Amino acid sequence: MALRTLSAKNAAALDSELMSAGAFSIDQLMELAGLSVSQAVFKLQPPHKGKRILVACGPGNNGGDGLVAARHLWHYGYQPTMYYPKQSKNELYQRLTKQLKDLNVPFTEDFEAALKHADHIIDAIFGFSFSGEVREPFPKVIEALRGTSVPVLAVDAPSSWDIEDGPPLSGPGRGFQPEALISLTAPKPLVKWFKGRHFIGGRFLSPEMAEKYGLDLPSYGGIEQIVEVGAEGQKL
Template identity: 60%
Template sequence: MSMKAISSKDATSLDKDLMDQAIGGWSLDQLMELAGLSVSQAIYRVHPPSAGKDVLVICGPGNNGGDGLVAARHLAHYGYNPSIYYPKQGKNELYQRLKTQLTNLSVPFIPEADFQPALKSTSFIVDSIFGFSFGGPLREPFPSIISAIETASVPVLSVDAPSSWDIENGPPKEGPGAKFMPQFLISLTAPKPCVKFYRGKHFLGGRFLTKGIAEKYGLVVPEYPGVDQVVELDIDAEGKL
């Protein structure tokens, strides 16, 4: 199926509506939990444990990184061996609680010195660095990290948008990320305009939109199969605002 893309401005507004007590009634940690669950289900669909249990989740400092932390927890329960690279860690209580949950499951946090060896030994990479709010430019340590992901020899799934991509205009013209085309992408809540530049297998996650909020932003709520939190989208029909 296809779905209309939503601009970064409208995505921000939609998130506020979801967390408005009188409109959506959701809390940030509820939305992050469902987003991370969606990410984990997309990974299971394209890379089941039989294809390789070692998964490296690379997290940024914001909510996109939080989605990756939640996904890693679910992957651990599914039987994977996730590890986390989290070079600039979020400081608020929510991220600290997610870290505690992972530590309690013996999920390792990779130090900087072990990042390159971890890239070479993993069977799958999750790019959970930047989401729809990314506006550039890249700042260290992320240029070198994205360059490493870009040239990795294993499949990559990006969360919400390929990191380094402009949400409206797609990959940068040059530098880190200019040739970054992950094999898999999961958009959260709704696709972002940059998907018109994407070529790969594309999923939508976030099974929480109500009819009223969807209509406000001109979105179609997809039919999720069964108990799945993800649905595959038709990449050729998207990107039209």
């Protein structure tokens, strides 16, 4: 049986409710999301298979999840490199960026050059709120993600995909099918078109909140912040 999905509209409403009735701060939610992303990387790319992780971050919350994930990965012994061309002036993102710089995590403006030295990539460019056209400087980055043989983990959505309608029919993301996807909180409708390894992350929903939004709480094991499900969200 497939896990029930969360539309873009309901995902935004759920985030808002988590930060009001749920009493979470955005810092907490981003920390838990980024932690789950880092655990998915550890599953997909154990350190002995290569420690060089290229993290592509967009300007919004998806990029923030990537910043948090990179910090955790550094502490696991990986060597993250950040591609973060549109750095937010928001105080939260500035703090996350400083935390990485304090660890001497390098930031690069040349994605294609960094890609040549990467063992794994985190696509944290666009999340569930993405719509419209891909704007500079990201078209060439998404084209590079589409064409690379380096494995890619997409955070919440493969960048440029529509949350409801899946992969674009044209543009830089046409044909982009990453090796793995981590859906945060719950799968989004786009998983219908996804063919790789699929994880659910974000272990913070109460049973009451899950019921209100018609979601299934996955069976997380022990201290795990992620659980692997079928490509289209089926329970394994």
